[in-house]
Amino acid sequence: MNAIRREGGRRPHTSRRLAFISVLATGAGLTASPSLAAPAPLSFALTNIYVPSYEDDKACRALSLSSSDIFLQGLPPAERVKYEAPEKIQALQRLMGDRLGFKMVPTGHASGANGSMAAVPEAEIEALRQKYNIPKGKGILSFLGTRLAYDSCTNPEDFPFLATGNEPYMGKVAYGIDLDGRKGKGDFLGPNGERGVDNELIRATGCNFATRDYGTPKVADEVITSIGSPTLVEITDVDDPLNDEDVTVHVYASASPLEVSGSGKGLGWASLDVDPDPRFQTQVKGRISNGELSTEPFDLRVRLREQIVDSYREVRQARIRATIKPGESIEGGIYGYHTLASIEEGYHQSTQVGANLTRMSCPALIKSIRSHADAFPDPKSGRNTAISSALRFRGIPAFLIKPGQKVAQGPQQ
Amino acid sequence: MTNMNRRGFLLRGAFAGAAVGVGLPFLDYFLDDNGTAFAAEYGGGRLPVRFGTWFWGCGMIPDRWNPKKQGAGYDLPPELAPIAPVQDKVTILSGFSVSLDGKSNQPHISGNVGLRTGTPVDSWQQIVAPTLDTTIADTIGSGSFFRSLDLSADGNARTSFSYRSGTEMNASVASPMELYQRVFGADFHDPNAAEFKPDPRIMARRSVLSAVTDERRRMMGKLGAADKARVDSYFTAIREVETKLALQLEKPPKAEACVVPQRPADMVPSTDVIERQKSHKLMADLLAMALACNQTKVFNMVFSTATADLRKAGSTTAYHQATHEELVDRTIGYQPTVDAFSTQSMQGWADFVASMAAVKEGDGTLLDNMLVMAHSEVSYAKNHDVNGIPVMLAGRAGGKVKSGIHVASQGDAISRVGLTMQQLMGVPLDGWGTGSMRTNRSISEIMV
Amino acid sequence: MKDRTISKAVRIGSAVTALCAAGAILLAGTAGRADQPDKNMPKLRRLTEAQYRATIADIFGPDIKISGRFEPDLRVGGLLAAGTSAVSLTPSGAEQYEQIARGIAEQVVDNAHRDRLVGCQPGPADPNGAACAGSFFQKVGLRLYRRPLTPAETRLAVAQTLASARTLNDFHAGVAVMLTTMLSDLPFLFQMDRVVADPAHHSAQTLDAWSRASKLSYFLWNSTPDEELLNAARDGSLMTQAGLAQQVGRLMASPRFETGVTAFFDDFLQLEGMMSLSKDSLIYPAFRSSAGPAAREQTLRTIVTLLAREDGDYRDLFTTRRVAMNRQLSPLYRIPYAPRDWSMITLPDNDPRVGLLTQISFLSLHSHEGRSSPTLRGKALREVLMCEHIPTPPANVNFTIVQDTSNPNLRTTRERLKAHLDDEECASCHKLTDPMGLTLDSFDGAGQFRASENGMAIDTSGSLGNVSFPDAAGLGKALHDSPQVTQCLAQSAWRYAVGREALASEEPVTAALHNGFAQSGFRIRALFRQIATDPHFFAATSRAPIRTMAARPSARKSS
Numbered sequence A: 001m002n003a004i005r006r007e008g009g010r011r012p013h014t015s016r017r018l019a020f021i022s023v024l025a026t027g028a029g030l031t032a033s034p035s036l037a038a039p040a041p042l043s044f045a046l047t048n049i050y051v052p053s054y055e056d057d058k059a060c061r062a063l064s065l066s067s068s069d070i071f072l073q074g075l076p077p078a079e080r081v082k083y084e085a086p087e088k089i090q091a092l093q094r095l096m097g098d099r100l101g102f103k104m105v106p107t108g109h110a111s112g113a114n115g116s117m118a119a120v121p122e123a124e125i126e127a128l129r130q131k132y133n134i135p136k137g138k139g140i141l142s143f144l145g146t147r148l149a150y151d152s153c154t155n156p157e158d159f160p161f162l163a164t165g166n167e168p169y170m171g172k173v174a175y176g177i178d179l180d181g182r183k184g185k186g187d188f189l190g191p192n193g194e195r196g197v198d199n200e201l202i203r204a205t206g207c208n209f210a211t212r213d214y215g216t217p218k219v220a221d222e223v224i225t226s227i228g229s230p231t232l233v234e235i236t237d238v239d240d241p242l243n244d245e246d247v248t249v250h251v252y253a254s255a256s257p258l259e260v261s262g263s264g265k266g267l268g269w270a271s272l273d274v275d276p277d278p279r280f281q282t283q284v285k286g287r288i289s290n291g292e293l294s295t296e297p298f299d300l301r302v303r304l305r306e307q308i309v310d311s312y313r314e315v316r317q318a319r320i321r322a323t324i325k326p327g328e329s330i331e332g333g334i335y336g337y338h339t340l341a342s343i344e345e346g347y348h349q350s351t352q353v354g355a356n357l358t359r360m361s362c363p364a365l366i367k368s369i370r371s372h373a374d375a376f377p378d379p380k381s382g383r384n385t386a387i388s389s390a391l392r393f394r395g396i397p398a399f400l401i402k403p404g405q406k407v408a409q410g411p412q413q
Numbered sequence B: 001m002t003n004m005n006r007r008g009f010l011l012r013g014a015f016a017g018a019a020v021g022v023g024l025p026f027l028d029y030f031l032d033d034n035g036t037a038f039a040a041e042y043g044g045g046r047l048p049v050r051f052g053t054w055f056w057g058c059g060m061i062p063d064r065w066n067p068k069k070q071g072a073g074y075d076l077p078p079e080l081a082p083i084a085p086v087q088d089k090v091t092i093l094s095g096f097s098v099s100l101d102g103k104s105n106q107p108h109i110s111g112n113v114g115l116r117t118g119t120p121v122d123s124w125q126q127i128v129a130p131t132l133d134t135t136i137a138d139t140i141g142s143g144s145f146f147r148s149l150d151l152s153a154d155g156n157a158r159t160s161f162s163y164r165s166g167t168e169m170n171a172s173v174a175s176p177m178e179l180y181q182r183v184f185g186a187d188f189h190d191p192n193a194a195e196f197k198p199d200p201r202i203m204a205r206r207s208v209l210s211a212v213t214d215e216r217r218r219m220m221g222k223l224g225a226a227d228k229a230r231v232d233s234y235f236t237a238i239r240e241v242e243t244k245l246a247l248q249l250e251k252p253p254k255a256e257a258c259v260v261p262q263r264p265a266d267m268v269p270s271t272d273v274i275e276r277q278k279s280h281k282l283m284a285d286l287l288a289m290a291l292a293c294n295q296t297k298v299f300n301m302v303f304s305t306a307t308a309d310l311r312k313a314g315s316t317t318a319y320h321q322a323t324h325e326e327l328v329d330r331t332i333g334y335q336p337t338v339d340a341f342s343t344q345s346m347q348g349w350a351d352f353v354a355s356m357a358a359v360k361e362g363d364g365t366l367l368d369n370m371l372v373m374a375h376s377e378v379s380y381a382k383n384h385d386v387n388g389i390p391v392m393l394a395g396r397a398g399g400k401v402k403s404g405i406h407v408a409s410q411g412d413a414i415s416r417v418g419l420t421m422q423q424l425m426g427v428p429l430d431g432w433g434t435g436s437m438r439t440n441r442s443i444s445e446i447m448v
Numbered sequence C: 001m002k003d004r005t006i007s008k009a010v011r012i013g014s015a016v017t018a019l020c021a022a023g024a025i026l027l028a029g030t031a032g033r034a035d036q037p038d039k040n041m042p043k044l045r046r047l048t049e050a051q052y053r054a055t056i057a058d059i060f061g062p063d064i065k066i067s068g069r070f071e072p073d074l075r076v077g078g079l080l081a082a083g084t085s086a087v088s089l090t091p092s093g094a095e096q097y098e099q100i101a102r103g104i105a106e107q108v109v110d111n112a113h114r115d116r117l118v119g120c121q122p123g124p125a126d127p128n129g130a131a132c133a134g135s136f137f138q139k140v141g142l143r144l145y146r147r148p149l150t151p152a153e154t155r156l157a158v159a160q161t162l163a164s165a166r167t168l169n170d171f172h173a174g175v176a177v178m179l180t181t182m183l184s185d186l187p188f189l190f191q192m193d194r195v196v197a198d199p200a201h202h203s204a205q206t207l208d209a210w211s212r213a214s215k216l217s218y219f220l221w222n223s224t225p226d227e228e229l230l231n232a233a234r235d236g237s238l239m240t241q242a243g244l245a246q247q248v249g250r251l252m253a254s255p256r257f258e259t260g261v262t263a264f265f266d267d268f269l270q271l272e273g274m275m276s277l278s279k280d281s282l283i284y285p286a287f288r289s290s291a292g293p294a295a296r297e298q299t300l301r302t303i304v305t306l307l308a309r310e311d312g313d314y315r316d317l318f319t320t321r322r323v324a325m326n327r328q329l330s331p332l333y334r335i336p337y338a339p340r341d342w343s344m345i346t347l348p349d350n351d352p353r354v355g356l357l358t359q360i361s362f363l364s365l366h367s368h369e370g371r372s373s374p375t376l377r378g379k380a381l382r383e384v385l386m387c388e389h390i391p392t393p394p395a396n397v398n399f400t401i402v403q404d405t406s407n408p409n410l411r412t413t414r415e416r417l418k419a420h421l422d423d424e425e426c427a428s429c430h431k432l433t434d435p436m437g438l439t440l441d442s443f444d445g446a447g448q449f450r451a452s453e454n455g456m457a458i459d460t461s462g463s464l465g466n467v468s469f470p471d472a473a474g475l476g477k478a479l480h481d482s483p484q485v486t487q488c489l490a491q492s493a494w495r496y497a498v499g500r501e502a503l504a505s506e507e508p509v510t511a512a513l514h515n516g517f518a519q520s521g522f523r524i525r526a527l528f529r530q531i532a533t534d535p536h537f538f539a540a541t542s543r544a545p546i547r548t549m550a551a552r553p554s555a556r557k558s559s
Helices: A067-073 A077-083 A086-100 A122-131 A200-205 A209-214 A340-357 A362-372 B004-015 B038-042 B078-089 B110-117 B132-140 B176-184 B200-219 B225-247 B273-292 B319-325 B336-357 B415-424 C049-060 C091-108 C130-145 C151-168 C171-183 C209-220 C227-234 C241-253 C256-268 C271-276 C291-309 C314-318 C360-365 C374-385 C418-422 C424-442 C472-481 C483-498 C504-519 C524-532
Strands: A023-025 A042-050 A103-106 A140-142 A147-150 A231-236 A243-253 A270-273 A282-289 A292-295 A298-306 A309-325 A329-339 A375-377 A384-403 B050-055 B090-094 B149-152 B163-165 B298-302 B370-375 B391-394 B405-408 C044-046 C190-192 C195-197 C205-207 C322-325 C343-346 C462-464 C467-469
Touching (some): A042 A329, A067 A077, A067 A086, A067 A340, A086 A340, A103 A340, A140 A340, A200 A384, A231 A384, A243 A292, A243 A298, A282 A298, A282 A309, A309 A340, A309 A375, A309 A384, A329 A340, A329 A375, A340 A384, B050 B132, B078 B090, B078 B336, B110 B132, B110 B415, B132 B415, B149 B176, B149 B273, B176 B273, B200 B225, B200 C091, B200 C151, B200 C171, B225 C044, B273 B298, B319 B336, B336 B370, B336 B391, C049 C091, C049 C130, C049 C256, C130 C151, C130 C171, C151 C171, C190 C209, C205 C209, C209 C241, C209 C483, C209 C524, C227 C241, C241 C256, C241 C524, C256 C271, C256 C291, C256 C483, C256 C524, C271 C291, C271 C360, C291 C314, C314 C472, C314 C483, C360 C374, C418 C424, C424 C462, C424 C472, C462 C472, C467 C472, C483 C504, C483 C524, C504 C524
Parallel strands (some): A023 A384, A270 A384, B050 B370, B090 B405
Antiparallel strands (some): A042 A231, A042 A384, A103 A147, A140 A147, A231 A243, A243 A282, A282 A292, A292 A309, A298 A309, A309 A329, A329 A384, A375 A384, B090 B391, B370 B391, C044 C190, C195 C205, C322 C343, C462 C467
8 A cells, every 4th residue: 555645744763654444343452554455445435415405595486385385375374374374384284283183193212223213013014004094004103103194194195185285496506416318408407507407306396495505515514313223335446545446335224323523524434334235235246437426327325313203315326426535524415316116215214294394395395306307117008206406425434344344443533 | 606615505505415305496696795785776876887898909000000199089090990970989098018028929829928917929829827817807707697708700719818727728719600599598587577587497406416416526536737727717717607597587677678689690691891890799689689688798709819810702812822922002001901991900899898888777878887008919910919909998887997098108018007007996006017028007098 | 529628729820930940759648748747657548539439339339329428528739548647527517427427328228228238127036137137237347338337336236236126117117327426437438547566676666457448449449358258368368478469460360450540640630620621612512511521431441451451661651652432532632433332443653642641631621611722731741740849939029010911013922921921920839840731732621622712823842951852742742751740759758658648757669660661661561569568558657667679589480
């Protein structure tokens, strides 16, 4: 491995190796002196993966309606007047729940370890349905398995009249890349002027309150999400972290939570266990050019554990483009076709509680993403099952601990 | 101090070897040395006069702190600007100094020790006299639940400049929550509560404690002089506990100004100067109520320790380091960061005075019935200068003392200040300090 | 809590200017104090907070909660143990102890504990509970006072219990009141040495068996004597050399000996300050509030593993690359760490960290909140590890000569502190501290490694006396080779064990201890054994006869 010149000059007197490595546990002590032959990988824990929204005041005619907005509009005038005022919002939401038959009942189970969904037997769930008059087969485990919920997010198909009021994103600029190789009329321009950007997801959901106001990089780059199980990225076969034609990118889920430093940001250089769940282990070939990483397309699944949600993002034919600052950060995007199933799973688990807090209408959003979906048609129905999209992420240096492999070690810069 | 002879007699009578039931509380606990009941002093008579010290670290920049005009209506130099709202309540004593008599100037220690004990030495463990606040507490402190309250806003129980001897430091109560628990917690009796029932558990505790301690004292064999002094301190300390328990058995006299405060939120101690000011203000308000509720008559408050650990979050240089390392800015003629911290310390003082003045008591305020001496351990910290150590007074000591004047000295021994404080509080002294710090001249300019 | 004695109260950034002589090894008290005028040695030592807690756990069980604030222990000559014979009790301290005692007593008699801990109550045969109170307080009094109660003490305990029980109409409440008082009593709060004629030398005096049990137990286990040790006191075997050796062997063979070793090094290295150590969260965000306690535990675990469990050479602490590690600390060390819990690891051969001085505890404890401090680190090295005393500045020192140091051209700490060493007045003291501290400056104020500061590479060359070295590994080796370091450890262990300052007349004792320490290969076990079985350990006066070591078996191997 080459000695790398760091910023600020070389440390005198001893030869230091910049070992960007992932460490593997044997359970006993660690051996010294990593081998000089194999190049050491770079590894990071991602502090946030999100749908980035381009800041553009004029991109939306209005914000998409929330389910309580729609419900309010549907009330007879006399009643509407009673619930119109902003301070009545909670009363309105309670009324909506009562009228529409929403349910939220305890399962008696505690959530799983590390913010994960509890395992509740189907028989118990069915019994709960019977007990609380939830239609057979409806309602899902929510709040990480501590509740069984039935509402317009868990079962949007039962509330079609709420599937309205979604504002499409009308801006010209959106994050993303040209996925299909065509510079179509409807394609966006990228923030740096790139042409042919494919991002139907933003078109479908970009005027949603949460996406617009909390999805801009200025805000979302500083936020930590999925802290209980962040995504881990490791780049192996690296000879030169600034320029290398042939590297391998591995993506994992973490079985250890990310810690927060004294300044409220993610704590760098933590040792995090790699989750053995094979669904969250993928790898792909890539290259680094002047510190910019780019990969071949691959199918990717990353965990999304955030508050009451234990879900995942699935992107098909995903390409990663990222800027790497060795020992400091990784920052970039995942561009590809986000499966509707994974988006909808996230909405289901949010439940009406989440919909109320983020001012969305699940039926409307789901209808919108389905209608804008543009890839991977289902062979039977012919309907598209994935939607062109861009995700943005940031990461901090981390050590990845994998079970059962040989140990190597060295301090990091 | 309680009258030992009378008490000893009563105890022997009650407990001479036989198992006797615990009787009524002993009334003699509630008489002061003159045999007059305390109740008269609080209820219909004069309000008690309290004494306290207030400390901030790293002094000031003399040219920007010392007023030029003497007497009333003194000018306010820039670092004193924060005290403008309470200027009429604050007296400045400038130019008083610690004489080292050839001893070393131990940075941040010699000045403080000299001011508080009358003799500068190299470390607190080597002091030759108790700090003046303990002497005052011995004189006026009995009869209230706490002989004195030692407080520090920095979260560290070891930040204290109240010493009975080199090995007997009065540790500080170092957070608002702890102060609240200590004064207004489970053992607090609201003096204005309508109901009062002596708690039999307290009766039992006091009686057993005093019986066993008396026996222990009798059984002590011969000891070396040093050990004997320590054992005496032990018994004195236990006696204090007994006195406190006894006080809890008697209905406290009403305290018109007493309003039991709310439990404060827990504050994490911090060296950030803004956070420090907040925790200090919270503690000052609690202290004011502790005084108004007559839980103590003597206190010591530390805003920032000697070698003031104050800083601004994110800055690599703290107040103390800045005093030594910051360049004097040639365009303005002083160290700007040091100036800022010194001014912020004065803001803390102004907050403290305001907290005391905010409580109405009798015909005036709580502040009128107290005397607080504020000081630092140096004047110009860059040089560890112990000349012209800044001192301020607040309060009128029940009418005995003027406030709002500036007395400038030309290098007189600062033991004159300590002497004056003790005399005003009734300590029978005609002189104080040793060596060239020895003095018998009090500062008459502040007397009414 | 931060220690506020002389050594720490003087946190000087760059302005210690003085004409100083070099420090001398601390053998006879702190600077300025001559040999104690009192011919008798102090016979009372207040229990430290740690000892109090361990004692209650041993007597009443670890589930008894202890809540309240303890009077801070006093550090004398660098050791809290030495301060135990200087302190007494302040009124507020006494109040706190009584409250803590009350909490303990209430738990001992509560329904969950009374059967096991009290074990009896009034009944038909004992209607007012006098017999029960008597047997309880005899049993518990022996453990609390660390000696049997006198008949008068027993009678008083029973009388007071019954009187309180009548007042409160509750036997157990009466027991609790008496127990509260016993826990505030002098013989509980203080180890009280009692003197008897020496059975071996009738003209001389020595500590009695109960005092010996107490002293041994607090030295080797940092807690109260267990039943077996109390029995050895009762049957007189502790007054014989053979009986003493047997008990010492038993105590040191127990896993509880590790607690004793931990307590010694915690005191010696002044680590309790780490419990509340905080760093600027913007400058050192990785040093969270949990880092201080974790770093302290790291150092103590490393020491106990290497020296107590593996019976290693004390000097190797300064040159070892082995260190205890966990996932809390590994980010600060920037190393990967796989196990979920503590374990010993070995850093690679080229790692800049070598030995105790490069552990985060030492580095962060002796720094400022927002930056490193070579002066504080060098001072701690001298005072803590070499028992030297950096003297006070003389009377006429002029601090105005300190150079202004915030020149933007001065980018590294070494450059900024250059004034310390260039200026003669400053240098006389600063040359004692800065050259070692500057070697450690490749570790920032939170103990994290850095190769450069403000873009300039850090020069880690330094010296200790006549020995120069290029880096921290060299500094570790210099400490390893320094006789002063091992002498300091030996005499500190002596002062710790006897709980007071060493007397001038004890110089031969500490010299012999150091010889034994050296002969054993600088084994802590051997040193502690030597101290515990040394005749001076139980000396009652400062004029105890000095016995030669010839009568003892030579080349004593540590177990």
